[in-house]
Amino acid sequence: MSKTTLVHTKRLSPTHIRELHVYYEPGRINYLTYAQKPKGIYFDARVFQQAQGQSFKVHSIRPCQSDPGGSGYLLVAPLTTYRPSLLKAVQARVEETAERLHALCDRRGDAAFAELKALLCLEEGVS
Numbered sequence: 001m002s003k004t005t006l007v008h009t010k011r012l013s014p015t016h017i018r019e020l021h022v023y024y025e026p027g028r029i030n031y032l033t034y035a036q037k038p039k040g041i042y043f044d045a046r047v048f049q050q051a052q053g054q055s056f057k058v059h060s061i062r063p064c065q066s067d068p069g070g071s072g073y074l075l076v077a078p079l080t081t082y083r084p085s086l087l088k089a090v091q092a093r094v095e096e097t098a099e100r101l102h103a104l105c106d107r108r109g110d111a112a113f114a115e116l117k118a119l120l121c122l123e124e125g126v127s
Contacts, residue, residue, distance in 0.1 A: 005044070007091050008098040012047070012106075017057065019046045020101060022091045024082055039080065041090050043120050044073040045105050076120050093120065 005023040012018055020043070027039035050057035076090050094101060097119060104116045 007094045008101075010098070010102045011052070014052055015049055017048050017050050018102060018105060019048065020044070020094055020098060021046065022076070022087065022094050024079075024087055026082070038075060038078055040078040041076045041087055042073050043076050043090070043094065045101075074117060074120065090120070 005021040008020040010018050048057040104112045
């Protein structure tokens with residue numbers, strides 16, 4: 001199973017960056033809510049605080065006025081078994097459309113989410 005999940009990074013401001021990740025989630029339980037995260041391939045946008053020229057970064061957990069936002073994850077392809085070829089295909093799609101994905105994350109809202117989902121999600125019946 002691939003451990004490298006980072007596909008693209010963009011500097012949003014002098015203090016913030018957004019990373020786009022694609023990864024396989026084997027299905028785990030959230031022990032606080034006991035909710036099951038479905039197995040599948042996920043797209044994840046993460047915002048970090050990182051000053052220019054510094055190597056360390058701090059994950060921005062809660063949005064605030066200075067935080068550009070646009071964080072979250074989306075189930076792209078529900079799977080019953082791990083498929084490396086499908087993971088690579090989704091990673092390639094994110095690389096090709098990275099700037100458009102960043103723009104959609106910046107827009108936020110229901111329309112942007114629907115467009116993001118249409119751009120990334122694979123056809124039904126993938127297993």
